Amino acid sequence: MADQPLAAAEPSMGALATGIISDVQDLVKQQLALFQNEIKKDVHKIKEAAVILTWGVGIALAGVCLLGVTAAFLIHWSAPDLPLWICFAIAGAVWTGLGAALFMVGKRKLDSFNPLPNNSVEVMKENVQWIMKNQRK
Numbered sequence: 391m392a393d394q395p396l397a398a399a400e401p402s403m404g405a406l407a408t409g410i411i412s413d414v415q416d417l418v419k420q421q422l423a424l425f426q427n428e429i430k431k432d433v434h435k436i437k438e439a440a441v442i443l444t445w446g447v448g449i450a451l452a453g454v455c456l457l458g459v460t461a462a463f464l465i466h467w468s469a470p471d472l473p474l475w476i477c478f479a480i481a482g483a484v485w486t487g488l489g490a491a492l493f494m495v496g497k498r499k500l501d502s503f504n505p506l507p508n509n510s511v512e513v514m515k516e517n518v519q520w521i522m523k524n525q526r527k
Contacts, residue, residue: 414521421514435503442496450489458482 401409461481466474 417517421517424513432503436500439496439500442499443493446489446492446496449492450486453485453489458485461485
C-alpha cells in the first residue's frame with residue numbers, strides 16, 4: 391500500500407511520449423517565431439538600404455541634369471577663360487561624385503548583413519542534433 395501512491399505518481403510511457411512530442415512542437419513553434427523575427431529585421435534593413443540607394447541615384451541624376459547646368463554656367467561666369475564644356479564637366483563630376491558617395495553608403499549598408507537568419511539556423515541545427523542523439527538512446 392505504501393508503494394501505491396508512488397506508482398500512481400509516475401507517468402506512463404505514453405504520457406512521457408506525448409509530453410516529448412508536445413515539447414518538440416513547442417520548440418519548433420518557437421524556432422519558427424525566431425526565424426520570422428529575424429526575417430522581419432532583415433527586410434527592415436533592406437528597406438532602409440533601398441531608400442538610401444534610391445536617394446543616391448536620384449541626387450546623382452538631378453545633380454547631373456539640373457544643378458550641373460547651373461553650376462557649369464556659374465563656373466563659366468566666374469572664369470570666362472575656361473571653355474564652357476570644361477565648366478560642364480567640372481559641375482557634372484561634383485554632383486555625380488556626391489550621388490556616387492550616397493550610393494556607396496547605401497551599398498555598404500546593404501552588404502553589412504546576411505539575409506539568412508544565422509541565429510535561428512544555428513539553434514535549429516543544435517536542436518535537431520539533440521533530438522537525433524536522444525532518439526538513438
